[in-house]
Amino acid sequence: MGPGISLRVTLSRSVLPASSEPQLVYALLELTAQGLPMTLPKLPLNLCLVLDRSSSMRGERLQQVKEAAGRIVEMLDADDYFSLVAFNDRAEVVVPAQRVRNRNDLKRQIGMIEAAGGTEMATGMALALQEIQKPVQSRSVSRILLLTDGRTYGDEGRCVEIARRAQNRGIGLTALGIGNEWNEDLLETMAAHESSRTRFITSAAEISAIFTDEVKRMSSTFAQDIALRCEVRPGALLRSVDRVRPFIARVQAVEERELLWNAPLGDWSGAEPQALLLEVVAPALGIGDHPLLRLNLTYNLPGMNLMHQQGELVLRVAVRSADSVSYEVDPTVKHWLERLVAYRLQASAWQDVADGRIEEATRRLQMAGTRLFEAGETELARTVQEEATRLLRSGNASAEGRKRIKYGTRGLIGQE
């Protein structure tokens, strides 16, 4: 079999009881790279760093950031492009987009960044978008890497708009927050798109590892423009699609026409497992075997010159008389669903807090804690419980606890 992506689906229950009512079926879709050569030709990279140099970055944080940026310059190849934008109240292009030829020169320019002033992110993002589009490359992996430790005021809408413009042109965004002051809602919104992600850096010492991780992930990108089409049988409904690996994120599935949904999935770094969880409502079905869902994956493998590839899989369910069907649930599907439920619960809890429903929020967080325990995420579950207790007592969650829970439930803290 030639190189490509293979699809594997596990259902929450392989046999459904016959029923006159609709039933919910969970499908875990795992994607696996197949038939790839051991060493893939690396695509040229185009990376733009957007660094917050407001006064709060002074000291260890900026020092670590500069060292990490220097390390990135070391890691890039001569045919990769690099640019760097720094922002405080204003923004400036420190390193214009260029090939990584004179490493010492680049590092000297990085070394001259100094911390001062406030935080205004949008102008920095705008300059980054301008720089990253300068190189003309037919095939490449483009990424804006944003790092901030503060809140930008008044230009949040512009930040999101610029991020979307970049993403719609195939430029991914990785948004990193460090410390406890930054606006996680903004970074999450900016990164809520394919080929984008956000991470929470708990200590300056992690910066270097996370930067190099990002470059490694870009370098191992082997599939691009991945899109999933889901077609259900008449009467059925696709209720939701969520990414569960490498991290939890909602996938925007658009109902293109009746019974057909389309979900863009972006790039795929071969270094990470990919899995999605689908919730499908099956209509009432008679005893027998029935096709429920047709999954069609389209993608490009630019490194191997294979464009417009596709894989297809038809999912069938067996329906048997109710008394012969046991109610057993696949443990892997249940595990990922449990983590997804915990993520959704905490997300609604923060919405409850914003709307002043503290008791409701506490209940949701407690339940999120239960789900995380059951999923074996003991430490995170404890953080959630502590924050629930704090919330009930004081009516407020701590800024750090909130970030830890938001990013922790998605699997976005620390090493992945």
Next chain:
Amino acid sequence: MQLCTHCNAQQLDGAIFCSECGASLLGSPQRRETTASLNRAAATGDATAFEMSEPLVIDAPPVSAAPTFTLVVINSGRRITLEASDNLLIGRKDNQRGIYPDVDLGLDGGYDAGVSRRHAMISLQNGSYCIEDLASANGTFVNGRRLPPQEPVPIRPGDELKLGTLLLRFEIG
């Protein structure tokens, strides 16, 4: 359709977790008696290890149809499922003094957390569950509020119970 036993929301057949409150909709919750704290104790051979050398008795699932409730020990994830009765003692086992509570939190770091040997009592009264602090040294808390001693207070599923500093969650089923 099925009804969530936790929040009464209508849920589709086949749903594993309630889409409203997130509670598990699976009939019998899985019992997970092996806990992180027990494994740790066994691995490091620390003070609680001698208790480990005693055979671990895992309660057989209840045969009768009496209502059951579950205490989840937060730090270890241990789930203790019990049949409701008039008086269930929660505390720490003490062989020398002959104290054998229905729920022994000695295995969950109860001593360090300040759990008394006779700490609290859970009872089912007129169809609702109550907890009573037995004048414990370090107190019993429900959702962060300290209980007056020797006064039964109603508790609801999802409530957080704290004995000394040990966190438990009360669940039904």
